[in-house]
Amino acid sequence: VTDPPVALTARARVRAEITEEIKRTAREHLREKGAAELSLRAVARDVGMVSSAVYRYFASRDELLTALIVDAYNAIGGVAEAADAGCRRSDVKHRFRTVGRALRRWAIDNPHEYALVFGSPVPGYAAPTDTIVPAQRAPLVLVGIVRDARRVGKLEAGEHVPLGAGLRANAARLGDEIAPELSPDEVARVVAAWPAIFGAISFDLFGHFHNVIDDKDAWFDYELDRILTLVGL
Amino acid sequence: VTDPPVALTARARVRAEITEEIKRTAREHLREKGAAELSLRAVARDVGMVSSAVYRYFASRDELLTALIVDAYNAIGGVAEAADAGCRRSDVKHRFRTVGRALRRWAIDNPHEYALVFGSPVPGYAAPTDTIVPAQRAPLVLVGIVRDARRVGKLEAGEHVPLGAGLRANAARLGDEIAPELSPDEVARVVAAWPAIFGAISFDLFGHFHNVIDDKDAWFDYELDRILTLVGL
DNA sequence: TGTACATCAGTGAACGCGCGTTCACTGATGTAC
DNA sequence: TGTACATCAGTGAACGCGCGTTCACTGATGTAC
Numbered sequence: 001v002t003d004p005p006v007a008l009t010a011r012a013r014v015r016a017e018i019t020e021e022i023k024r025t026a027r028e029h030l031r032e033k034g035a036a037e038l039s040l041r042a043v044a045r046d047v048g049m050v051s052s053a054v055y056r057y058f059a060s061r062d063e064l065l066t067a068l069i070v071d072a073y074n075a076i077g078g079v080a081e082a083a084d085a086g087c088r089r090s091d092v093k094h095r096f097r098t099v100g101r102a103l104r105r106w107a108i109d110n111p112h113e114y115a116l117v118f119g120s121p122v123p124g125y126a127a128p129t130d131t132i133v134p135a136q137r138a139p140l141v142l143v144g145i146v147r148d149a150r151r152v153g154k155l156e157a158g159e160h161v162p163l164g165a166g167l168r169a170n171a172a173r174l175g176d177e178i179a180p181e182l183s184p185d186e187v188a189r190v191v192a193a194w195p196a197i198f199g200a201i202s203f204d205l206f207g208h209f210h211n212v213i214d215d216k217d218a219w220f221d222y223e224l225d226r227i228l229t230l231v232g233l
Numbered sequence: 234v235t236d237p238p239v240a241l242t243a244r245a246r247v248r249a250e251i252t253e254e255i256k257r258t259a260r261e262h263l264r265e266k267g268a269a270e271l272s273l274r275a276v277a278r279d280v281g282m283v284s285s286a287v288y289r290y291f292a293s294r295d296e297l298l299t300a301l302i303v304d305a306y307n308a309i310g311g312v313a314e315a316a317d318a319g320c321r322r323s324d325v326k327h328r329f330r331t332v333g334r335a336l337r338r339w340a341i342d343n344p345h346e347y348a349l350v351f352g353s354p355v356p357g358y359a360a361p362t363d364t365i366v367p368a369q370r371a372p373l374v375l376v377g378i379v380r381d382a383r384r385v386g387k388l389e390a391g392e393h394v395p396l397g398a399g400l401r402a403n404a405a406r407l408g409d410e411i412a413p414e415l416s417p418d419e420v421a422r423v424v425a426a427w428p429a430i431f432g433a434i435s436f437d438l439f440g441h442f443h444n445v446i447d448d449k450d451a452w453f454d455y456e457l458d459r460i461l462t463l464v465g466l
Numbered sequence: 467t468g469t470a471c472a473t474c475a476g477t478g479a480a481c482g483c484g485c486g487t488t489c490a491c492t493g494a495t496g497t498a499c
Numbered sequence: 500t501g502t503a504c505a506t507c508a509g510t511g512a513a514c515g516c517g518c519g520t521t522c523a524c525t526g527a528t529g530t531a532c
Contacts, residue, residue: 011495055488
């Protein structure tokens, strides 16, 4: 086993490029259909190779799907990080709102990629461990905002909702890992914010507010504000 | 055009039974796979008829799917209504919690039917108008609880989150239709509760709390409590 | 009440399709000496 | 620096599959007179 050379061989470089091209094409297909319809053969056709050639890059359709899921998680994480990075550090409320809106924008622009990650699981598909780290990026941005808020004393108590002993221990453990300056109670509040944001985005995106809410943008902002108070910002 | 006879003919009765049997079998298939995998031919096989015979009952695969969606909405609505009906009227908090838990139970017991309704939309499938009324049953139960709370003076103000003019008008119109005794602000809070519950159920069900939350039941109760304060109960 | 006709449920064969995956192969690129 | 060999990318044919839907048909059930 030797270290990988700093300069990739021509072959390795081409390989990386073609791998990307396959994923990009698959993502385009995803954009127009859904994950269930994604076909290796169709992707291969569009890339301009014969279907069996794809197997030089992905061992199976599932492996390609996994790669797309990882990419989607990373895209979501990147969007959240970039949105946060563009804000003044001290304005924690604004940061939270900006990140929330950016996530929703991305979901609306990439509905099938969003659904791939946050919609119903593809039947028979088990998420491999590669997804764990990318999946945490976006939620960690929210955690970071709350940690900053805590540091500068901008985290309010909000309505108290009691945590049972089990959950408190769970939140404490989680806090040790990702947010040492937060109390279990505060950790629980951030964790609860994540499905709340996800619910707000998905409900609209999946069409459940049809004929109920007219101005979906304004409504999302309203929900975000509610979530903000939930968290204590 | 004549009125349908009160006593159905034998043929009509058999037809209704077989329609039910097809749906029941399809639902069983759904239980083990997902909507995307649902095959008319496989259902026909299990019912014991030839695949083309199903077309006497459903004009297409999509129509069968629609029927399943309507049934799922009705099942969800029925679960919510039954849960609520089992509670003492005046204990509005308990009613809300009981309904929330019952919905989650149903979702866990029938994940694919739940996903059919609340997961990512099946690609290319457009929900027809038949789903509108069944889809409203469960949320209307929540609305009913909040209306009762309002009547007996148990609805609190909670944290104030401002509603823009557009949303306020939207909420007012909605209130006129379904909850005349509630203010636009209160209407908005109930509407916001629905995606919040849905988010809490889905996030867990779709596996996003894996390695994050240990005791999912307790966590859901915590989230429900948070939602309760959001609504003002 | 009986008969002639219309409606309906279910059959079985067929159409046309696209899918994931395997396999033996060719020719080009990379590596070791 | 040149050569022999190993690795790799891509081809094209094939396997075996199940799918949704259509169609002409048979025989049973229902309806009108």
